[in-house]
Amino acid sequence: MVAPSGDLAARQAALVAALVAGAPTPPGFATAPVAAARAALLRKRAGDVARHWPLLAAGLGDTWWETFRAWAADRPTKGSLRDGWDLARDLRARDALPPLGAEELATREASTRYDGRGTPRPRRLPAVARAGGAVAVQLAGRVRLLRPARR
Template sequence: MSERDLAARQAELVAALTSGKPVPQGFDAPRVEAARVALLRKRAGEVSRQWPMLAASFGAGFKREFARWAAARPTRGSLRDGWDMARELRLTGAAAEELAGREVSMRYDGAAAPRPRRSPAIRSAGGAVVLQIAGRVRVIRRAR
C-alpha cells in the first residue's frame, strides 16, 4: 500500500469517526461506531466545560443532545462547537446570557476563529442586556 493510499484510507476513517460518513471497507463497523460514540461524548464534555450554562440548560440530556447535533459535523474545537450549537437553538435564561456575553466580547462569523472584540457591543438576552465597553462585560437584568 502506497503512502497516498494509506493517507486516503486514514482520511476515510477520520471522516467516519467525526463526520458521520460510512465506515471504510475493511474496518470493523461496530468498533468504529463505538469509537465514534466515545468521541462524541468526549466532545460534549469539552463543550460543557467551555459553555457551562448551555450544558446546564439541557440537564442530564446534554451529551445526548450534543451528540445528535454534532453527529455529522466535524469538530472545530469546543469553543466553536458550542457557539455554533448555541446560535442554532432558541436559548433562554442563563444559557442565552452566556451566548450574549460571548457575542459582545468576541467576534465570530461562523467561519474564522473567534477573536477579541475591540469596539463596544450590546446584545439582548431574554430578560437581560449584555454590554461590553473597554473589554469589560456587564449583564444588566431588568427589574421584575
C-alpha cells in the first residue's frame, strides 16, 4: 500500500528537521543512525562555515567545533556565510568573540549589509563597522581595517 503524498511529505519534513534542526527522531526511524547522520551533517556544516569565516574559526582554535556545535545544534542552516555571520554576532553579544573573528566581522560588516534575515548585500555608501575593538572602514568599495581588535 502506498502512503498518501501528504503523509510522505510530513515524514520527510520530520526526518529533515531531526537531521538539521535538532528535532526528535521521528517514529519509524532508528535513533542511532539518525544521530550519526545528524553529527556528520553538523561537522560538514562546521567545515563549510569555517571556509567562509576562516579567521573566526582560527581565532576559536581548538574550541571551534564545540562552539559551533553548541550554537548550531538546534538551528537550521541559512547557508555557510550567514551561519558564520550569525555565530560571530552571537559571540560578540556574549563578549566571547576572539580578536581574529572580531576583525573578520568588522570588515564584513563594513563591506556588506546583513540584517540577520535577508541575503547579504554589498554596501554602496561609505561605512564604518566595529567589533571587539576592531574598526573597519569601507570607502569606494575598498575595505580597510583601521584598528585591530584588542588582544
